[in-house]
Amino acid sequence: MIQQFLNAIVLGSVYTLFSLGLSLAWGVANILNLAHGALFVAGALVSYEVARDAALPLAVMLPIAALAGGLGAVVLDVLAFTPITKRIKNEAKRERAIMLASLGAAAIIVNIANVRTHYTVQRISEKVYGIKTYFFWGLHITNIAIVILVLTLVVAAGLVGWLRRSTHGRAVRAVAFNRELAPLFGINATRLSRLMLFVGGCMAGAAGLLLATELSGFDPYFGNPFMLKAFAVVIIGGIGSVGGTVIAAYALALVETYIVGYLPSGIPFDAVAFALIILVLVIRPQGIAGVVQAERA
Amino acid sequence: MIGWWNGNQTLVHQIGVYAIAAASMQIAMNAGVFSLLTGATWIVGAYTAAITVREGGNELLAFVLAIVIGAVSSAAISVLTRRLVGIGLAMVTMSLVLITGVILESVGSFTGGPLGLYGIPVLITTRDVLIAAGIVAVIMTVLERGRIGRAVATLREDPHIAASVGIPVPLARHIVMFLSGALAGLSGALYAFMFLTLTPMQGGFDFVLLLLSMVIIGGAGSWIGAYVGAALLIWLPDVSTVAHRWDGVMYGVILIAIVVYAPGGLTGIVGSAVRKAVTQARSIFSSEPATTPMSADSEA
Numbered sequence: 001m002i003q004q005f006l007n008a009i010v011l012g013s014v015y016t017l018f019s020l021g022l023s024l025a026w027g028v029a030n031i032l033n034l035a036h037g038a039l040f041v042a043g044a045l046v047s048y049e050v051a052r053d054a055a056l057p058l059a060v061m062l063p064i065a066a067l068a069g070g071l072g073a074v075v076l077d078v079l080a081f082t083p084i085t086k087r088i089k090n091e092a093k094r095e096r097a098i099m100l101a102s103l104g105a106a107a108i109i110v111n112i113a114n115v116r117t118h119y120t121v122q123r124i125s126e127k128v129y130g131i132k133t134y135f136f137w138g139l140h141i142t143n144i145a146i147v148i149l150v151l152t153l154v155v156a157a158g159l160v161g162w163l164r165r166s167t168h169g170r171a172v173r174a175v176a177f178n179r180e181l182a183p184l185f186g187i188n189a190t191r192l193s194r195l196m197l198f199v200g201g202c203m204a205g206a207a208g209l210l211l212a213t214e215l216s217g218f219d220p221y222f223g224n225p226f227m228l229k230a231f232a233v234v235i236i237g238g239i240g241s242v243g244g245t246v247i248a249a250y251a252l253a254l255v256e257t258y259i260v261g262y263l264p265s266g267i268p269f270d271a272v273a274f275a276l277i278i279l280v281l282v283i284r285p286q287g288i289a290g291v292v293q294a295e296r297a
Numbered sequence: 298m299i300g301w302w303n304g305n306q307t308l309v310h311q312i313g314v315y316a317i318a319a320a321s322m323q324i325a326m327n328a329g330v331f332s333l334l335t336g337a338t339w340i341v342g343a344y345t346a347a348i349t350v351r352e353g354g355n356e357l358l359a360f361v362l363a364i365v366i367g368a369v370s371s372a373a374i375s376v377l378t379r380r381l382v383g384i385g386l387a388m389v390t391m392s393l394v395l396i397t398g399v400i401l402e403s404v405g406s407f408t409g410g411p412l413g414l415y416g417i418p419v420l421i422t423t424r425d426v427l428i429a430a431g432i433v434a435v436i437m438t439v440l441e442r443g444r445i446g447r448a449v450a451t452l453r454e455d456p457h458i459a460a461s462v463g464i465p466v467p468l469a470r471h472i473v474m475f476l477s478g479a480l481a482g483l484s485g486a487l488y489a490f491m492f493l494t495l496t497p498m499q500g501g502f503d504f505v506l507l508l509l510s511m512v513i514i515g516g517a518g519s520w521i522g523a524y525v526g527a528a529l530l531i532w533l534p535d536v537s538t539v540a541h542r543w544d545g546v547m548y549g550v551i552l553i554a555i556v557v558y559a560p561g562g563l564t565g566i567v568g569s570a571v572r573k574a575v576t577q578a579r580s581i582f583s584s585e586p587a588t589t590p591m592s593a594d595s596e597a
Contacts, residue, residue: 032384032388079553080553080556080557083557084556084557087557088560092329092382092383093560095383095384096331096383096387097556097557097560099384099387100509100513100552100556101552101553101556101557103506103509103552104510104548104549104550104551104552104553104556105549105553106506106549107506107510107545107546107548107549107552108545108546108549108550110545111543111544111545111546111549112545112546114545115542115543221502224395224502228392228395231388231392235388270396270399271396271399274392274393274395274396277388277389277392278389278392278393281378281381281385281388281389282377282378282380282381282389
């Protein structure tokens with residue numbers, strides 16, 4: 001039972017790492033980046049390519065994977081999101097154009113990953129870091145799981161502190177609060193959006209590497225289920241809220257872990273996230289921080 | 298011509314099937330309803346048709362059931378999600394698409410589980426597909442013209458204005474989604490009876506992305522865009538192995554380029570070029586100065 005709890009906490013940490021980036025981009029820049037799952041894949045793919053040629057320790061690999069995700073997000077912002085925001089003033093049409101462009105970007109990354117991995121599941125070279133399993137008090141946990149737990153804690157705490165205390169963090173919150181008004185206070189909304197996309201992309205990239213190692217393999221589609229989970233997490237936790245995202249991520253992981261035994265056989269626990277999305281969005285769309293608008297007509 | 302026809306029947310069939318599926322998505326988007334539900338209703342329609350025949354029904358019943366179940370389920374989802382717009386609607390419908398595959402996979406022997414359905418009999422010819430695509434084109438043309446067409450355009454541009462001029466906005470949305478589901482069911486059934494195997498995830502993320510690319514690249518403002526996009530994106534990977542290997546990159550790059558620089562799609566580009574040419578020709582033949590007519594393809 002406690003082992004299950006531990007597994008759920010590790011799963012929740014992966015959800016947190018992955019969902020935070022989506023939530024921040026959505027809350028701050030009003031960008032729903034559907035390529036976020038593909039950035040996750042990009043982190044795993046770049047690690048796989050690097051690890052094939054060079055045996056590097058995890059401490060070096062993790063920044064590389066994070067940069068792969070972060071730079072991918074920045075390229076996407078420069079080539080698509082910023083031009084779209086400049087050209088399309090109608091908010092509904094801008095949202096839609098950004099979603100479509102990010103879908104296109106996802107297709108590009110997944111295609112490249114498919115060709116590079118020869119359409120099969122690949123493992124990141126074990127020369128880099130063998131998985132070790134530790135036992136204590138009758139529980140077992142892998143070294144990768146420990147890295148996931150610690151990294152998530154550090155990143156989430158760091159983000160909260162940064163958003164609360166630093167000048168930049170406060171500027172980010174100002175943009176999230178009112179994008180039109182923020183420039184009047186000398187805040188460059190475009191640059192801050194890009195920064196948030198970069199940070200989110202880094203988290204997705206790092207999560208991609210860690211999960212590919214923990215699951216001992218990845219394929220170009222392994223980001224897809226996490227997109228569904230991240231939607232649920234972001235919607236339940238409140239768009240753009242770091243604390244809400246963290247709580248929702250762990251709550252979802254716990255519910256998923258413990259409900260499996262009670263579901264009728266054949267119904268996968270993925271259905272939980274789906275049911276939550278439907279429940280929140282259909283029954284209380286107005287409860288979602290005003291970003292997803294409800295139609296009154 | 299006969300030789301080409303015999304060699305490329307599958308290609309023509311495929312284009313017809315995807316053109317109708319793309320039209321299913323286009324009809325919703327053109328009314329300002331950003332629904333991705335077509336992926337779900339399409340695979341449900343395909344499964345319905347295949348299972349009907351397996352259980353002893355004839356092909357007419359299979360088509361009717363596929364269309365009706367597609368249309369009714371689509372309208373039901375529309376009623377359930379009536380308060381959602383924009384990203385929220387897209388997310389809920391995408392979740393429904395993803396979960397439909399999971400459900401089909403886990404229901405068991407009725408849907409064939411993860412292996413899906415195979416050994417579906419060939420019950421239609423390419424001619425039938427072309428007739429179906431033709432009928433759909435005629436219906437779509439009628440819907441895009443006159444009162445209905447103008448009402449749909451108003452709905453797309455601003456639901457509040459639409460409501461203020463007496464268009465029953467929620468009802469109109471349900472009708473649009475009903476039609477969209479019917480087209481998806483039809484397309485799914487046509488697919489099942491020609492390609493003979495179905496797998497649960499076929500209507501998933503990649504399928505939705507392909508249809509969206511078709512609609513956006515062709516131009517979301519008219520069914521013609523959906524048909525042009527379908528023909529282009531099915532034909533290109535077929536003639537070029539490079540395009541086949543790199544299809545995702547190709548769709549992705551074109552999609553981003555169109556979304557950023559030509560929101561009207563290919564038909565939008567051609568349309569505005571034609572209008573420009575007509576205006577110039579008029580100005581040459583008349584002494585009056587040329588006036589640029591207001592662009593009709595404001596769809597972004």
